Amino acid sequence: MSSRFDPWCAVATVLAILALAFPVAGGEAPLLWWGAPAAAGGLAIFLLTVLHFAWRRPTGAGHNIILLAAVAVGCASALGLVHGGGAGGHTTFGFWLFVFGLWAATWRGLDGLAGVRSFDAGRQRLIDLSVPVLFGLWLVFLLEVGTVGFGVPQVLLPAPSMIGARLAGSLDILAADFQQTFLKAVLIGYAIGCGTGFMVAVLVDRVPFLQRGLLPLGNLVSALPIVGMAPIMVMWFGFDWPSKAAVVVIMTFFPMLVNTVTGLTAAGAMERELMRSYAAGYWQTLFKLRLPAALPFVFNALKINSTLALIGAIVAEFFGTPIVGMGFRISTEVGRMNVDMVWAEIVMAAIAGSAFYGVMALTERTFTFWHPSYRERR
Amino acid sequence: MTAVPVPPVSLATPAPAPESRRRVVDTRGLSLTFQTADGPVYALSDVDIAIEQGEFVSFIGPSGCGKTTLLRVIADLEQPTGGDIQVNGVSPREARLGRAYGYVFQAAGLYPWRTIERNVALPLEIMGVPATERRERVRQHLDLVGLGGFEKKFPWQLSGGMQQRASIARALCFDPELLLMDEPFGALDEIVRDHLNEQLLRLWDKTGKTVVFVTHSIPEAVFLSTKIVVMSPRPGKIIDVIPTDFDRDRTLDIRETPGFLEVAHRVRQGLRAGHSYDD
Numbered sequence: 129m130s131s132r133f134d135p136w137c138a139v140a141t142v143l144a145i146l147a148l149a150f151p152v153a154g155g156e157a158p159l160l161w162w163g164a165p166a167a168a169g170g171l172a173i174f175l176l177t178v179l180h181f182a183w184r185r186p187t188g189a190g191h192n193i194i195l196l197a198a199v200a201v202g203c204a205s206a207l208g209l210v211h212g213g214g215a216g217g218h219t220t221f222g223f224w225l226f227v228f229g230l231w232a233a234t235w236r237g238l239d240g241l242a243g244v245r246s247f248d249a250g251r252q253r254l255i256d257l258s259v260p261v262l263f264g265l266w267l268v269f270l271l272e273v274g275t276v277g278f279g280v281p282q283v284l285l286p287a288p289s290m291i292g293a294r295l296a297g298s299l300d301i302l303a304a305d306f307q308q309t310f311l312k313a314v315l316i317g318y319a320i321g322c323g324t325g326f327m328v329a330v331l332v333d334r335v336p337f338l339q340r341g342l343l344p345l346g347n348l349v350s351a352l353p354i355v356g357m358a359p360i361m362v363m364w365f366g367f368d369w370p371s372k373a374a375v376v377v378i379m380t381f382f383p384m385l386v387n388t389v390t391g392l393t394a395a396g397a398m399e400r401e402l403m404r405s406y407a408a409g410y411w412q413t414l415f416k417l418r419l420p421a422a423l424p425f426v427f428n429a430l431k432i433n434s435t436l437a438l439i440g441a442i443v444a445e446f447f448g449t450p451i452v453g454m455g456f457r458i459s460t461e462v463g464r465m466n467v468d469m470v471w472a473e474i475v476m477a478a479i480a481g482s483a484f485y486g487v488m489a490l491t492e493r494t495f496t497f498w499h500p501s502y503r504e505r506r
Numbered sequence: 507m508t509a510v511p512v513p514p515v516s517l518a519t520p521a522p523a524p525e526s527r528r529r530v531v532d533t534r535g536l537s538l539t540f541q542t543a544d545g546p547v548y549a550l551s552d553v554d555i556a557i558e559q560g561e562f563v564s565f566i567g568p569s570g571c572g573k574t575t576l577l578r579v580i581a582d583l584e585q586p587t588g589g590d591i592q593v594n595g596v597s598p599r600e601a602r603l604g605r606a607y608g609y610v611f612q613a614a615g616l617y618p619w620r621t622i623e624r625n626v627a628l629p630l631e632i633m634g635v636p637a638t639e640r641r642e643r644v645r646q647h648l649d650l651v652g653l654g655g656f657e658k659k660f661p662w663q664l665s666g667g668m669q670q671r672a673s674i675a676r677a678l679c680f681d682p683e684l685l686l687m688d689e690p691f692g693a694l695d696e697i698v699r700d701h702l703n704e705q706l707l708r709l710w711d712k713t714g715k716t717v718v719f720v721t722h723s724i725p726e727a728v729f730l731s732t733k734i735v736v737m738s739p740r741p742g743k744i745i746d747v748i749p750t751d752f753d754r755d756r757t758l759d760i761r762e763t764p765g766f767l768e769v770a771h772r773v774r775q776g777l778r779a780g781h782s783y784d785d
C-alpha cells in the first residue's frame with residue numbers, strides 16, 4: 129500500500145528536473161538556476177519531496193500536508209524570483225516548467241487532502257475548510273507569477289500583491305465606502321425587501337386568485353433588470369443611500385415573495401390531513417406545519433437575495449451618489465486609471481458578499497438541518 | 507418478548523353484556539365515486555355498517571377495495587358521493603371538529619423538523635394541553651410502543667417500523683374515544699407486530715375505546731376483532747361481516763385453537779369469493 133507509484137508526483141519530478149536544464153529568465157543576461165541560489169535551494173527541497181512521493185503515493189492527512197508544505201516552499205522561491213530575483217517581466221522556460229511542476233504536486237496534495245476522512249468532527253471540518261482555502265491561495269499564486277512574470281501592464285490586470293498593498297493602504301476610504309454601501313444600502317434594503325416579501329407572501333397565500341395570479345407575475349418581475357430603476361429611485365429618494373436601499377428593496381422583494389408562496393405549498397398531503405384530523409386552526413397549521421416546511425424555500429430566497437442586494441446597491445451608485453460608496457469609488461477610480469483601487473473595492477465586495485452569503489447558508493443549516501440535503505451531515 | 511404463562515382459553519365465555527351501547531359509526535347506503543381522467547372509480551358502493559361503542563372492527567380485503575377510503579370518509583378527509591354517515595351521532599365534520607378520533611395513517615407522516623417526543627406532543631400542543639401534562643403523556647405513550655429512550659431522535663434517524671410506532675403513540679396520546687388505524691402494523695416485523703397486537707388488545711380492553719382497524723393479515727384481524735368486515739373491490743362493497751367472541755383477555759396462543767382457525771377459515775372464504783381477477 130505505502131509504496132505505490134504516484135503519477136502526479138512523478139510528473140512533478142520530471143518537470144522540476146527539466147526546469148533545472150533551462151534558464152529562469154531571458155533578456156540580455158539569461159538568469160540560470162545557480163545564479164539564484166536561494167530559489168535553487170527551494171527547488172531542490174521541492175524536487176526531493178516529490179521524488180520521494182513519486183514512489184510512495186502520499187496517503188492520509190500527514191503525507192499530503194508535507195507535500196503541500198514542499199509546494200509552499202517552491203511557491204516562495206518562484207515568488208522570490210519574480211519579485212526582486214531579477215526574473216520579473218522576462219521569465220522563460222525554466223521558470224514555467226517549475227511552476228507546472230508545482231501545479232502537478234498541488235493537484236495531488238489537494239486531491240489527497242480532499243479524500244481524507246476523519247472520525248474526529250473538528251478535524252474533518254478543518255480539512256474540509258483547508259482544501260478550498262489552499263486552492264484559493266494557489267490561484268492567487270498563479271495570478272501573481274502570471275502577472276509579474278509576464279510583466280502584464282497594471283491597467284489591464286494588477287498583480288494580487290499590488291491590490292493587497294492598495295487595500296492595506298486605503299483602509300479608511302474602504303471602511304467609509306463599506307459603511308455607506310453595505311451597512312446602509314444593502315443591509316437595510318435587504319431587511320425591508322425580504323421582510324415585506326415574506327409577509328406579503330403569507331397574506332397572498334390566503335387569497336387563492338392572488339396565489340395563482342401573482343406567482344407568474346412575480347417570476348416575471350424577478351427576471352427583470354431592476355437596477356435600471358435606479359435613476360428613478362434617485363429622483364424619488366434623493367442621492368444618498370435611501371435611493372440605493374430602495375433599489376435593493378425592489379430587487380429582493382420578488383424573489384422572497386415567489387419563493388415563500390411556493391414554499392407554503394410544500395407541506396405534504398398527509399401532513400396537512402393530520403392537522404385537519406386534530407381540527408387545527410389556520411394559524412396553528414401555518415406555524416406548526418406550513419412555515420417549517422417552507423423554510424428551505426425561504427432560505428433559498430435569503431441566499432439569492434444576499435448576492436442580488438450587493439450587486440443592486442453597487443450598480444445603483446453608478447447613477448448618481450454622494451462622494452462615498454463602493455459603486456461610486458469603482459466608477460470614478462476606473463476613470464482615473466487607478467485600477468488597483470477598483471480591484472481593491474472588488475475584492476472587498478467579494479469578501480463582504482461571500483461572508484453575507486456564508487452567514488445565510490450557516491443559518492439555513494441550523495434551521496433546516498432536517499432537510500434531506502443536510503441530514504447525513506449530522 | 508413477554509413469556510407470561512398462558513391461562514387456558516375458554517371460547518365459551520361471551521363478551522361482557524353490552525349495556526345500551528352508543529353507535530359510534532353508522533352508515534347507510536354509503537357510496538363514493540372518484541371522478542378520474544380515465545372515468546369514474548367506484549371506491550365504495552352501498553356500504554351499510556354500524557359500529558358500536560367499544561367494538562373492535564377490522565376491515566380486510568384485497569388492495570384497492572376501498573378500506574382506506576372508508577376510513578377517510580369516517581374521518582371527514584373524503585366526502586361521500588351518496589348515502590348517509592354519522593359519527594358519534596353527528597356528521598363526520600362535526601365529529602372531527604370535536605376531536606372525536608385519532609387517525610393512524612398507512613405511512614408514519616412524522617414531521618422531520620420535530621424530535622420523536624415533539625412529534626408525539628403535536629396533537630397535545632394543538633389541543634392546548636399544558637406542558638407538564640404533555641411531557642407525562644408523551645413519556646407514557648412512547649413507553650407503551652417501546653420507544654422509551656428515543657425521545658430526542660429525529661424521525662429520519664429511526665427505522666420505518668419505529669417511525670410507525672411513534673405515529674401510533676401520537677394518535678393515542680390525546681386519548682381519543684375512536685381510533686382509526688390504517689394498516690398500522692403493516693411495516694413491522696412479525697415479533698414486534700405480535701407484541702403490538704397484544705398491547706393494542708390490552709389497551710382496548712382497558713380503555714373501552716372503539717377501534718376501526720384496517721389490515722391485510724387474517725390472523726391479525728381474527729385475533730384483535732370483535733367483528734371482521736370482509737370487503738371486495740370494484741365496486742368496493744361489504745361481502746361478509748363475521749362476529750367473533752373470544753375472551754377479552756386472550757393471548758396470542760389463541761391462534762392455535764380450533765375456534766380461531768374456524769373464524770380465520772371463514773374470513774379466507776369470504777376473501778376468495780370476493781376476489782376476482784377479471785380486469
Ligand SMILES: Nc1ncnc2c1ncn2[C@@H]1O[C@H](COP(=O)(O)OP(=O)(O)OP(=O)(O)O)[C@@H](O)[C@H]1O
Nearest residue numbers: 540542547548549568569570571572573574575576
Ligand atoms: N384521490 C383519489 N382519486 C381517485 N381514485 C382514488 C383516490 N383515492 C383512492 N382511489 C381509488 O379508490 C380505490 C380504493 O382505494 P383505497 O385506497 O381505499 O384502497 P385500499 O383498500 O385502502 O387499498 P390498500 O389495501 O392497497 O391500501 C382504488 O381503486 C383507488 O385507485
Ligand SMILES: [Mg+2]
Nearest residue numbers: 573574612688
Ligand atoms: Mg389503504
